[in-house]
Amino acid sequence: MAVVEMTGISLIGPEEEVVALAAELLTLGNFEPVPLEFALERRPASLSSGGARIVTFQKNPYDELLDKLDYVWDAAGSELPEDLGCTRGAPSYSGEECVHRVAEVAHRIEDWKRRQEVLEEKREKLLAAGDFLDALAAADRSVEESLNTKFLSITFGRLSSENYKKLEEMSAVTPILVYPAASDKGYVLAIIFCAREYMEEAEKIFRSVYLKEYELAEIFEGAGPELAGRLKERRLDSERELRVLREAPRNYLERSRAEMEKLYCSVHSLQRVYALCQKRGELSGIFVLSGIIPAPTLEKVAGSVETLGPNTLLLAEEGRELRKRGRELPTLLKNNFLAKTFQEIVALYSLPSYGETDPSPLVALSFCLFFGFMFGDVGHGFLIAAGAWYLARRKILKKAFASVISIAGVSAMIFGLLYGSVFGSEEILPSLWTSPMKGVDDLIRTSLFVGVAFMSMGILINILALKRERKWGKMLFDGDGLAGLLFYWSAAGAAA
Template sequence: MAVVEMMGMSLIGPREEIESLASEMLSQGNFEPVPLEYALERRTASLSAPGGSRISTFQKNPYDDLLEKLVRVWKEAGAEFPEERSCSRSTPSLSFDECSRQVLDAAKKLEIWRKRAEVLEEEREKLMAAGAFLDALASADRDVEETLKTRYLSITFGRLSSENFRRLEEMAEVTPLLVFPVVAEKGYVLAIIFCSRDYREEAEKIYRTVYVKEYDLGDIFEGAGENLRNRLRERRFDYERAIRGLQDAPRNYLGRRRKELELLYCAVHSLQRVYALCQKRGEMSGIFVLSGVIPASTLEQVGEAVDRLGPNTLLLTEKGSELQKRGKQLPTLLKNNFFTRTFEEIVALYSLPSYGETDPSPLVALSFCLFFGFMFGDVGHGLLLAAGAWYLARKGILKKAFASVIRIAGISAMVFGFLYGSVFGSEEILPSLWTSPMHGISDLIQTSLFVGVAFLSMGIVVNIVSLKRKGRIGKMLFDGEGAAGLLFYWTAAAAAAIGFTSGSGAPKPLLVLAGILFLVILFSSVLERLIFGPQGEDEGGVVHTFTVFHDLLSFLSNTASFVRLAAFALNHAGLSAAVFMLSDMVHTLPGGTLFRAAVLILGNIVIVGLEGLIVFIQTLRLEYYEFFSKFYHGGGRPFTPVTWNGKNKE
């Protein structure tokens, strides 16, 4: 249960083998690609070709455009895309040329249908405009040919947007134009515009500014007979049927060739994901290079894949510690059991552990349950809290991870409720297995201080182990948050405990030992340099002195802060007692039984909701500001392996 060891790896081999291995990496879901210089910083010189060519990198994915064109087929057909997970399990083997040919063939059909529909739509609009023009002339009792061949008037029939039509009407108020709307449809207006023939040239300039699409109706009306209106209507209906057929063409096409197109979609999607993985790949004289970071435990699995799929591919690896020495930040992957994994979200709220740092999730799982239950111990309220978290998670109001934390917190509150003998604030239903908050205040305070000393000590021990792992032996032995600091803390705590309980003051040997340890901590940097030599940057005497006093004073403030465990346990009991007192007061009123029940129900809801939130926040405060301050730094970034669907592997 810790931060998983990571390592860098690079694959160097022919294009076909690298593509196959990239596909395997996507299936395994344990590979995070990185720039070539990340893992090959010290090898790029040796990887130069004899002719002097160097590794070149590529950023454009050749399958992006193909996938976009293929997606348009499903969009035009109004159908749902194939499931990407099924693509990852059964990826058809097609070359780029074959994928391109099939995709471009489908895209060409869509383009032909679209352009043909646009042409027919324009013809339909023209016929509709002619029909509207005929209706307008009929209402004015005018003949078509006479109107079109008038000597003094210029008649324009055109289409423009509704917004531009309003602009044209405004212009008509100050220019010799007469504008009449005929048909308004889908944000457009078909209009008749009259002006004198002498003003025609100026009018055309105005038409261009408002984007009037003019219809030349002369050829349609030429030789017009009595049945012209019927002929126009029939032709328009024919165009509309043809347009509907072209609009249905993509859906019919997909229906006839769905299986074939789904296989093509899977092929293109799969290869697009492979190239997305290889996007930062390099090439040198036909040899491809792919670099990334993997968990060290999966190296054997990767090696087997290379043996199987890349007999001519070279696998280069580098330990995470070596990458760190070169200043590379490795991603963090946590591996915990189910219970501890629930509290990883609590740690992530503060900061993800940096690579190589101790994962505090197991300690948080233990301490969070202890702190919350201590402050909110009640069987009934804990049950309501756990049930409420379950309900909110089921309704999708709470994230699953946080709902699990709150459920566990509720169970912890129930356990402490049995220890306190408290059920919905009543301490008369169950016998207490340990103590009662209302009658055992001194026990609660002493226990809270003991818990504080224990957990702060645990934090210092974790810091000592971390310093040893980093090779900072001097700091581990003499620092205020090292072994000397831990001994000083225990000595001071023992002296304070004996002094307050015995009445005779703290034993002098403990005070002398505390003084010696204080001097060791104060001169820790000097001792470290004398015994072990320089092991890090010297922070300076003044800064070091202030740091020492800050660390030692924080022992006192951090320990005192744990008294809040007892304070909020007492506060919980007090609020519950206040609810019972208020319910007894309204019991004597008319309808007192109902009022009493309402006060009890609402009071307990407020306690669970409001105080539960406050206790949750106080628990986080103890974790982040008291406990984490002794050993935890954070600042890590999550490990984000690439998978077929582009999401992190769960």
């Protein structure tokens, strides 16, 4: 239960071998790439008299593919499941296959979207045409009479709500009449009446407000007594097609979910592999990839190099040597389940630096002990633990946070048994230790003893850290060193 020792490595070899090894490092996990200049620090960029120079790579081409796949899930009205298992494992498809498959799926979604927009526009147009036809019927006028007037021109079109307001304002000072037929999603279908002699000027106004005109003769083709029925039938057909197109992305995703998830994981893995290689360098056709790994995994990495990179050179450097050169190493904590649960609480303050003591086990112990000591009750503890389990199952709480609350509830239940307390009542269960209401002196003495013990433990941990850093003066005479510990114990003993 401590901060894991780290080791620096560099892989130098052909491109195909270095990329394959990067994928294997991704599978092993906990590889932290570093910029190439750290691997070649204090060396010039030109490494030979021939002028071979380092070439680095920055843009990740798989970011765009991931965005497109996210768009596919959004179009289907679905969310990517969190437990796809993409964080580890080699990709199922090559980069070329991923590009081709993602482009094919994205094109299909875009085609459905374009057809849906066309059908929505057609449906709105037919709805407005129906309203227009009803208005003509109420005025006892036929379609032929309205379309073939001698002095009046009728324009039917679609424009944005903002531009419709501008058109209304213009109608106050120009010989046009504007009526809204329908409005939806920020657009208005309008019917505009204008004198034929003014039509040329009116068309300039229409262009200025970006009016998209629809041919009324085309909409009302074959006018007659059955026109209203035909318009309604065409509108219903459009709505049926719209429903099919709206459901198409979701249905496609349901039918191809396994393949789509495999594709997403492949792109995700390739994106991470490229991210690992993003700070790599090319030196006359030879690729260089550097990073930090946990020291215990070095043997596995060496085995992978023998298998996947027979022409690749592996260089390793111990963590303490890197620190001597001023390198800051990443922190990896390795703990059992109980302490690991509280690592996120430790991270809220700060992770220990490389070489320092991991406080997670002490945080876990003190949290459980203090929470149970202060809120010991069997009933309340059970409700806390059950509530955390329920909220985690409904995915309202994150698993790690729910585990902390559950452990707190269990601790409260254990101390509740020691206190004999159930929902505040001390008459239901016999106390196994003492009663909070009757044994106040015992509780005060215990709290003082536990406080002194934890303070002493903190000072002892600091003394050990100073010893590792060979800061002998601070270790012996600092207030948080040996002198401070002896003074603290003397004061506590005198007070007792």
